[in-house]
Amino acid sequence: MRIVVFQSSPRAGGNTDLLLDVVTGAIKETGAQMTIFRPHMMDIAPCTNCGGCDTTGECVVHDDMAEVYRAIYEGHKFILASPVFFFGLPSQVKCLIDRSQALWCEKYLLNRPIAETEHAREGLVILVGGMKKETGFRAAEATATAFFRTISVARHQSLFFTGIDKKGAIQGHPTAYNDVYAATVKLIEGWQCAQT
Ligand SMILES: Cc1cc2nc3c(=O)[nH]c(=O)nc-3n(C[C@H](O)[C@H](O)[C@H](O)COP(=O)(O)O)c2cc1C
Structure with a gap:
């Protein structure tokens, strides 16, 4: 099984990174293959709506997105871990998401969705943010949902960790590490197995 992880915080050693340690630990226990993308460390240009992918489903811009496209085609489970920004x-992961417009064209205009394999394409969204209200989280989660559906991830679970602002604050959260571990295992084992 191949797991694709998008680590979307540009703050090294921050709250998302700490939760990612839990994610990667859980994945390593299963022996699944893992690819981690850190968009803030990659050369990914923003989509300009040039229309180059409309009739082919292929982006005409050649940069680090090439390896992301490949991982999306070959992946089975997808994890997006991110802080909420405004x-x-x-913006770095938003660039990556916008560039999945090529896959949107392929799926919806050319009627060629990414094929299911023996492992259902499913996802996990993990969001941290400083605000106590979930309003901003729901807005960010809507973007993540649009991304996942575009890349033919049919369903996903979302975890929101509110009131987490200072670097390392997640360490004081009463359930975050357990929640993230359990959700990662559930994603890998499959939703039906986890429910029994
Ligand atoms: C540019 C910027 C915008 C932010 N906007 C929000 C926001 O709209 N809602 C929120 O809950 N937190 C917001 N925050 C707070 C971060 O989400 C919070 O500090 C988070 O813990 C950062 O996670 P990290 O340590 O993984 O980078 C913002 C932080 C920055 C730097």
Whole structure:
């Protein structure tokens, strides 16, 4: 099984990174293959709506998105871990998401969705943010949902960790590490197994 992880916080050693340690630990226990993308460390240009992918489903811009496209095609389970920035996702990962427009064209205009394999394409969204209200989280989660459906991830679970602002604050959260571990295991084992 191949797991694709998008680590979307540009703050090294921050709350998302700490939760990612839990994610990667859980994945390593299963022996699944894991690819981690950190968009803030990659060369990914923003989508300009040039229309180049409309009739082919292929982006005409050649940069680090090439390896992301490949991982999306070959992946089975997808994890997006991110802070909330201004009720949305950080601009670096938003660039990556916008560039999945090529896959949107392939799926919806050319009627060629990414094929299911023996492992259902499912996802997990993990969001941290400083605000106590979930309003901004829901807005960010809507973008993540649009991304996942575009790349033919049919369903996902979302975890929101509100009131987490300072670097390392997640360490004081009473359930975050357990929640993230359990959700990662559930994603890998399959939703039906986890429910029994
Ligand atoms: C540019 C910027 C915008 C932010 N906007 C929000 C927001 O709209 N809602 C929120 O809950 N937190 C917001 N925050 C707080 C971060 O989500 C919070 O500090 C989070 O813990 C950072 O996670 P990290 O340590 O993984 O980078 C913002 C932080 C920054 C730097």
